[in-house]
Amino acid sequence: MSDIDQIVVETAARLFADDVTPQLRNAAEAGSWPQALWEAVADLGLPEALVPEQAGGYGLDPLVALAVVRTAARFAVPLPLAETLWANRLLAAAGLSRPSGPVTFFAPATSAPSVDPLQITRSADGWRLVGHAPRVPWGAQADVVVVADSADGPMIARVPAGRATVTAGDNLAAEPRDDLAFDLVLPADSVAPAPRLALSLQEAGAALRAIQMAGALERVLELSVRYASERVQFGRPIGKFQAVQQNLAILAGQTAAAGGAADLAAEALAEDLDPLPIAIAKARTGEAASSACAIAHQVHGAIGFTHEHELHHFTRRLWAWRDEYGNDTHWNARVGAAVTAAGADGLWPLITAA
Amino acid sequence: MTETSITFPPPPADTLSDLRAEVRDFLATALANRKPRDRARTWTGFDADFSAQMGERGWIGMTWPKRYGGHERSALERYVVLEEMLAAGAPVAAHWIADRQSGPLLLKAGTEEQRQAILPRIAAGQCFFCIGMSEPDSGSDLAAARTRATPVEGGFRVNGTKLWTTYGHKSHYMILFCRTGAADDRHGGTSQLLVDLSTPGITIRPIADLSGEHHFNEVVFEDVFLPSSAVIGALGDGWNQVMGELAFERSGPERFLSSFILLVEAVRALGQSPSVAAQAAVGRLTGQIVTLRRLSRSVAGLLQRGENPALQAALVKDQGALLEQEIPEVVRTILAVEPSLRSPVDLSNVLAHIVLAAPCFSLRGGTREILRGIIARGLGLR
Ligand SMILES: Cc1cc2nc3c(=O)[nH]c(=O)nc-3n(C[C@H](O)[C@H](O)[C@H](O)COP(=O)(O)OP(=O)(O)OC[C@H]3O[C@@H](n4cnc5c(N)ncnc54)[C@H](O)[C@@H]3O)c2cc1C
Numbered sequence: 257m258s259d260i261d262q263i264v265v266e267t268a269a270r271l272f273a274d275d276v277t278p279q280l281r282n283a284a285e286a287g288s289w290p291q292a293l294w295e296a297v298a299d300l301g302l303p304e305a306l307v308p309e310q311a312g313g314y315g316l317d318p319l320v321a322l323a324v325v326r327t328a329a330r331f332a333v334p335l336p337l338a339e340t341l342w343a344n345r346l347l348a349a350a351g352l353s354r355p356s357g358p359v360t361f362f363a364p365a366t367s368a369p370s371v372d373p374l375q376i377t378r379s380a381d382g383w384r385l386v387g388h389a390p391r392v393p394w395g396a397q398a399d400v401v402v403v404a405d406s407a408d409g410p411m412i413a414r415v416p417a418g419r420a421t422v423t424a425g426d427n428l429a430a431e432p433r434d435d436l437a438f439d440l441v442l443p444a445d446s447v448a449p450a451p452r453l454a455l456s457l458q459e460a461g462a463a464l465r466a467i468q469m470a471g472a473l474e475r476v477l478e479l480s481v482r483y484a485s486e487r488v489q490f491g492r493p494i495g496k497f498q499a500v501q502q503n504l505a506i507l508a509g510q511t512a513a514a515g516g517a518a519d520l521a522a523e524a525l526a527e528d529l530d531p532l533p534i535a536i537a538k539a540r541t542g543e544a545a546s547s548a549c550a551i552a553h554q555v556h557g558a559i560g561f562t563h564e565h566e567l568h569h570f571t572r573r574l575w576a577w578r579d580e581y582g583n584d585t586h587w588n589a590r591v592g593a594a595v596t597a598a599g600a601d602g603l604w605p606l607i608t609a610a
Numbered sequence: 611m612t613e614t615s616i617t618f619p620p621p622p623a624d625t626l627s628d629l630r631a632e633v634r635d636f637l638a639t640a641l642a643n644r645k646p647r648d649r650a651r652t653w654t655g656f657d658a659d660f661s662a663q664m665g666e667r668g669w670i671g672m673t674w675p676k677r678y679g680g681h682e683r684s685a686l687e688r689y690v691v692l693e694e695m696l697a698a699g700a701p702v703a704a705h706w707i708a709d710r711q712s713g714p715l716l717l718k719a720g721t722e723e724q725r726q727a728i729l730p731r732i733a734a735g736q737c738f739f740c741i742g743m744s745e746p747d748s749g750s751d752l753a754a755a756r757t758r759a760t761p762v763e764g765g766f767r768v769n770g771t772k773l774w775t776t777y778g779h780k781s782h783y784m785i786l787f788c789r790t791g792a793a794d795d796r797h798g799g800t801s802q803l804l805v806d807l808s809t810p811g812i813t814i815r816p817i818a819d820l821s822g823e824h825h826f827n828e829v830v831f832e833d834v835f836l837p838s839s840a841v842i843g844a845l846g847d848g849w850n851q852v853m854g855e856l857a858f859e860r861s862g863p864e865r866f867l868s869s870f871i872l873l874v875e876a877v878r879a880l881g882q883s884p885s886v887a888a889q890a891a892v893g894r895l896t897g898q899i900v901t902l903r904r905l906s907r908s909v910a911g912l913l914q915r916g917e918n919p920a921l922q923a924a925l926v927k928d929q930g931a932l933l934e935q936e937i938p939e940v941v942r943t944i945l946a947v948e949p950s951l952r953s954p955v956d957l958s959n960v961l962a963h964i965v966l967a968a969p970c971f972s973l974r975g976g977t978r979e980i981l982r983g984i985i986a987r988g989l990g991l992r
Contacts (some may be wrong), residue, residue: 592893599880
């Protein structure tokens with residue numbers, strides 16, 4: 257990372273460290289939209305961080321933009337930042353206009369057929385969008401980017417916030433995951449043929465969650481090591497006990513593996529969404545999350561089980577994110593399918609190319 | 611509080627596809643008739659002819675200066691050759707220790723005479739080494755070593771017993787870690803000596819491992835005379851030298867590929883239509899290898915830049931051993947096969963070998979508990 261890139265990440269980290277307090281997170285969980293925080297984030301230009309320069313962005317290295325996503329997760333920032341970055345990337349690729357507020361995207365699950373899949377048809381005054389989009393992150397609050405089938409092939413559309421019929425939902429961290437029902441007409445200039453990037457929405461979502469999990473895990477490790485150095489029992493810090501050290505070493509190993517896996521995802525997201533590294537990353541970070549959260553809570557004892565302690569802001573996110581956009585098993589099976597296709601003698605070449 | 615972030619920078623770009631292709635071509639021919647059961651013994655597979663071929667190709671001592679028979683190639687080029695060898699199950703044991711550990715030690719700390727006499731022969735794949743660290747009462751606690759070199763006219767007289775000496779019976783030299791100073795100076799009183807194993811007074815006795823195979827040994831020294839010129843580095847510097855050696859050797863591809871051939875055979879046995887559960891299990895292991903390989907290459911990049919990533923290396927080795935030991939456990943849950951060393955079926959045979967070898971993956975080169983202690987220190991807990 258160059259110095260300038262480093263500054264972008266550090267500036268974001270400073271903002272998050274100063275502004276994202278437990279009180280702010282709790283208020284967001286209770287349903288209030290942190291407008292001031294959003295404005296501060298927007299002032300840094302972060303929502304546009306993945307938009308290429310020729311499309312009006314800043315020309316930031318995409319890996320730096322994704323490092324900001326990881327950093328945001330390290331602070332459990334209660335905003336749809338990852339979603340906005342990617343949705344704006346898609347809108348830019350499609351040549352559609354981007355809003356100044358938050359934008360999210362809907363990725364239909366690929367594991368099960370949709371109940372009421374999105375359809376879009378030309379109408380006299382634009383395009384008519386119908387269908388059902390379950391569990392859209394911040395679906396009530398943000399504009400929503402969707403890809404819907406049409407007679408002319410897949411189309412991408414931006415639906416302004418407030419237009420869908422919303423059934424509010426959430427995940428374990430009380431991040432909004434709203435069910436949206438569409439039956440509305442969009443102006444012609446908010447719909448376009450879906451660009452190639454928009455055809456891999458589940459991969460993109462999985463890659464973003466993998467990156468976020470790596471960031472949250474880094475914080476879980478930090479909190480756990482710090483607590484183990486401070487908490488005294490039997491006359492010494494619990495981190496001096498070998499049993500605790502061994503667990504923290506495992507936590508560090510899982511965090512390191514998740515970090516490496518998330519880097520694979522970031523590189524794929526920055527380039528052409530190669531599904532194999534993304535599948536590996538989502539599965540590996542998900543597995544790390546399971547093991548790491550268990551250890552972190554064990555090390556923290558009862559205090560870590562309280563609402564007052566901040567550990568749960570990270571562990572609840574990890575427990576939620578590991579199952580979003582496909583769980584470990586889903587993605588492991590995708591990797592396994594690639595291995596089956598490559599065959600026994602193609603396994604090593606597959607590994608060195610990943 | 612010190613920040614506990616552990617950085618693994620992006621590994622250097624893999625621009626070595628020509629070298630990789632060259633190695634793959636070579637292996638396709640050289641190992642054409644090597645059966646999976648033999649491939650499963652990669653870094654315990656001893657084959658002097660194969661090592662000589664490697665030497666001819668310039669694939670031993672790759673990073674060493676040309677004046678010592680080396681090839682002045684980068685650590686990353688060496689990494690590519692190593693991982694290709696291991697992934698193909700090539701028998702690398704004969705030259706492995708000399709290439710990885712003993713040669714670099716001589717290069718760093720050896721006398722000019724030692725370097726000139728020995729390094730070119732190692733690089734040619736004709737000179738094999740073993741490591742004399744462990745003893746009956748000194749395993750993890752290496753500083754408890756008792757073997758002693760007592761100064762005598764013109765050199766030392768050595769007495770003591772080394773244990774678990776891998777391929778001691780087929781090696782030309784040992785690097786002996788022993789006491790040369792005051793008994794109560796745990797670290798400062800130790801040195802490393804270069805031992806020609808044909809020296810009188812050395813007895814090498816085989817120890818069979820739990821599967822009956824012979825690779826490690828007991829090596830007994832009885833009044834063995836070693837010349838003063840046998841000292842490697844400075845007298846009394848043994849501890850520091852050994853620690854440097856270990857830190858560098860904990861993150862290579864051998865730290866996560868020991869069971870790789872079993873995974874290959876499992877994929878072969880599963881064929882073209884495995885169950886989803888089997889596919890997910892294989893996919894998971896593959897993803898773990900890809901991830902660890904990335905971390906391991908990241909460490910290689912750090913080493914190439916002259917940094918000392920001891921913490922990262924310990925993390926890679928700990929995670930790698932977990933993976934290597936999990937592969938047989940996963941394979942036996944997704945494929946109905948009874949392991950047997952005498953089975954004519956490749957999968958059964960390879961599984962048998964790996965099940966029986968697996969315990970040592972978290973012992974050799976620093977036990978799991980010792981590694982985790984190093985990690986804890988790196989985290990600032992000790
Ligand atoms: C296949 C194989 C090949 C080998 N080849 C060689 C060789 O070529 N040359 C050579 O010198 N050595 C060799 N070794 C020896 C190897 O380095 C030792 O086995 C290793 O250092 C551990 O020592 P130990 O076996 O005496 O176990 P011990 O040190 O006695 O340990 C026994 C158990 O106690 C644990 N333990 C020990 N101390 C602590 C502590 N402070 N805290 C927590 N737990 C602890 C260990 O982790 C382990 O679980 C080889 C070993 C194997 C298995």
